[in-house]
Amino acid sequence: MPESITRDEILEVYPKVSETIADALGRDVEEVTLAAPLMQQLDAESIDFLDIVYRLERQFKVKIPRGKIVEDARGALSEAEFERNGYVTETGLKQLRDHLSEVSAERFASPLKVRDIPALFTVETFCKLVVRAQKQNPKSQAG
Amino acid sequence: MAFLLVDRITEIKPGTRARGGFTLPEDLPDPSPCLVAEAIGQLAAWVAMAKAEFRSRPIAGITGEAMFKEGVAPGTTFDLEVALESCEDDSILYDGWAYVGETPIIELRRCVGPMLPMEEFDDPEAVRRRFALLCGTDRPVTGFFGDAALIPRLDIIDHDSAKRLRAAVRVPTSAAFFADHFPRKPVFPGTLILDAKVRLAARLASEALDASRHSLITPTRLCKVKFRSFVYPGQMLEIEAEVVETNGFSAEITVTAEVGGQRVASARVEAGAREAS
Numbered sequence: 001m002p003e004s005i006t007r008d009e010i011l012e013v014y015p016k017v018s019e020t021i022a023d024a025l026g027r028d029v030e031e032v033t034l035a036a037p038l039m040q041q042l043d044a045e046s047i048d049f050l051d052i053v054y055r056l057e058r059q060f061k062v063k064i065p066r067g068k069i070v071e072d073a074r075g076a077l078s079e080a081e082f083e084r085n086g087y088v089t090e091t092g093l094k095q096l097r098d099h100l101s102e103v104s105a106e107r108f109a110s111p112l113k114v115r116d117i118p119a120l121f122t123v124e125t126f127c128k129l130v131v132r133a134q135k136q137n138p139k140s141q142a143g
Numbered sequence: 144m145a146f147l148l149v150d151r152i153t154e155i156k157p158g159t160r161a162r163g164g165f166t167l168p169e170d171l172p173d174p175s176p177c178l179v180a181e182a183i184g185q186l187a188a189w190v191a192m193a194k195a196e197f198r199s200r201p202i203a204g205i206t207g208e209a210m211f212k213e214g215v216a217p218g219t220t221f222d223l224e225v226a227l228e229s230c231e232d233d234s235i236l237y238d239g240w241a242y243v244g245e246t247p248i249i250e251l252r253r254c255v256g257p258m259l260p261m262e263e264f265d266d267p268e269a270v271r272r273r274f275a276l277l278c279g280t281d282r283p284v285t286g287f288f289g290d291a292a293l294i295p296r297l298d299i300i301d302h303d304s305a306k307r308l309r310a311a312v313r314v315p316t317s318a319a320f321f322a323d324h325f326p327r328k329p330v331f332p333g334t335l336i337l338d339a340k341v342r343l344a345a346r347l348a349s350e351a352l353d354a355s356r357h358s359l360i361t362p363t364r365l366c367k368v369k370f371r372s373f374v375y376p377g378q379m380l381e382i383e384a385e386v387v388e389t390n391g392f393s394a395e396i397t398v399t400a401e402v403g404g405q406r407v408a409s410a411r412v413e414a415g416a417r418e419a420s
Binding site for chain 1 (some may be wrong): 371
């Protein structure tokens with residue numbers, strides 16, 4: 001079960017996360033606010049997410065398992081409980097809202113296609129990804 | 144065989160690194176350095192595919208930086224080297240080099256390639272056999288030859304001298320390279336899209352730098368190279384180049400490519416004077 005993440009933990013990593021995302025997307029760092037959805041507001045695409053994860057791994061000296069955000073979002077639910085025919089189930093949607101607590105409720109479409117989940121991600125989502133990775137790799141916080 | 148550029152693999156550690164070779168065809172006039180970069184990318188793909196046991200393959204995604212240190216000539220043989228910093232189920236991250244002798248001619252940094260199921264693109268067993276052939280040979284196994292379709296025809300559609308240039312490129316409906324790229328999913332190679340963008344950028348840079356004062360304006364560095372979606376046979380590419388800045392000796396140009404108003408690729412090109420050899 002992942003630990004809860006505090007606001008202080010998010011704010012501690014935010015400066016380097018925002019610089020990393022700004023560099024990857026060719027944006028000014030001032031645009032990369034915590035609440036900014038990467039696809040809708042910063043013109044990110046799925047290929048950029050791959051690049052951003054690699055950059056964050058290098059910047060924070062952590063290892064981020066691939067597909068981690070969606071896997072963590074699913075939590076204890078099985079795949080069958082989380083999605084059906086490419087759509088997130090009602091149970092899965094509740095789980096997703098809880099996990100992506102940084103995403104405002106109105107952005108969760110219903111029905112929600114599984115492939116549209118990355119469109120929900122904000123800068124804060126990636127901050128939380130880094131904090132979780134740091135907690136799983138305690139040595140990385142010394143660097 | 145028409146778009147298999149790596150003609151031998153001399154060393155390989157699946158998922159990690161490899162060395163190999165590539166020779167530009169003698170009968171390809173005005174070859175692009177992008178083709179040499181493609182060869183580097185294809186060697187990286189072999190490293191990833193070998194680790195994945197040919198169940199998946201990488202496609203072009205992002206190139207953080209490409210350095211073109213010299214021009215390239217027909218008939219030149221390159222020694223290729225790649226090092227994969229990461230080789231995951233969903234993507235790879237690598238650097239690569241093409242040497243002539245001890246001199247690095249092309250250098251690629253921070254290349255990201257998404258991994259996709261092999262079955263969508265090719266027969267896994269055919270790819271495995273090709274790999275065995277490339278690793279087991281002591282002579283080059285040629286899989287690439289000169290073809291007019293490799294040189295993009297840029298039809299200028301808008302021109303703001305020394306500032307902006309827009310051109311159309313018709314993707315051929317059939318070409319020899321589609322047979323290899325890819326057998327089950329013919330798509331216009333990202334390298335050829337990039338080459339069209341680079342050529343347009345070099346043309347614009349020549350205007351911006353007043354080429355009469357320099358011997359040759361060529362691309363020297365690319366960055367933020369991104370491929371967003373596949374381009375299919377018969378589609379019309381619209382490419383736009385725009386000057387970002389110049390300093391009298393080099394120009395920085397941003398280039399985008401669209402199909403039907405949707406962006407499919409982008410890059411930033413630095414071009415400057417190079418003494419003609």
